[in-house]
Amino acid sequence: MGTDYIILGLLILSNRTIYQLRSRIDKGLNIMYSSSTGSIQAAIKKLLNNGYIDYRDIQDNGKKKKEYYITDAGRREFNNWINSPIDSAGIKCPELSKIYFMGFSKQENRFENTQEYITELKNKYDSLKMICDESGLFIRSINYDNLDNEAKDIIFYQLAAARFGRDLMSFAIKWYEQFLIEMRKCDE
Known part of the structure; x- marks a missing residue:
């Protein structure tokens, strides 16, 4: 439900048309999730069906458009998501969407959820290091040495992926530990 939460977060900030949503996602949020019109429309449909958003018809330069807004149920869903631990299983980099909207979360949840995420990253790092x-x-x-070249090739790339994951986890652990320090200073 990645793009869904991005849309809910943006609609908390202001009501928007699909075009406005896509334009905003294209301005930096697309590192987290797809900003294609198709993915946004699919997310909008799902959010409407769940009662998390609604729309009103507006006139813009003589054209009829749908302006979407978040419902109370949508705010509750967004708040449940933003106040839950970061889920590392995302399409691109879902944790960035959590950081981007973290100002909406409860202060005590920020520290606890970030610390839980660091622990999760350390566990993944340990597995990848092993x-x-x-x-x-x-x-x-x-x-x-006795393997054929094809098997060596497969192992090489699998090991490269494991090394990348290990190094990425190492970087993320250091970054989030520093972020936790900065959060504490900011929230003093």
């Missing part, structure tokens, strides 16, 4: 360490041992073994 995979990288074991793979490194395997690559230096005689068994690896």
Whole structure:
């Protein structure tokens, strides 16, 4: 429901047409989720069906348009989402949407959820580090030398993905630990 939460957050800020939503998402939020008209329209339909948003017909330069706004149910859904721990299983970088809208969350949830996310990142880092360490041992073994080139190629890219994930987790852990320090200073 990634794009859905982006839309709910933007509609908390102001009522918008689909064009305005897409324009705003294109201005930096598209790093988190798709800003294609199709994905926005699908999210709008889902949000309407769930009762999280509604619309009113407006006239803009003589053209009839739908202006969307968030409902009370939509605010509750958004608040439940923004006050829950960060989910690392996203399409692009869902945690950025949490940070972008974190000013709407309860102060105590900010620290707790960020700390929980750091713990989750550390667990993922440990798993990826173990995979990288074991793979490194395997690559230096005689068994690896006996593999055909295709198998070596597959292992190389799988290990590269594991290394990338490990290094990404390492960066994210450091970044979020610093962010936690900055949050505490900001909220003093």
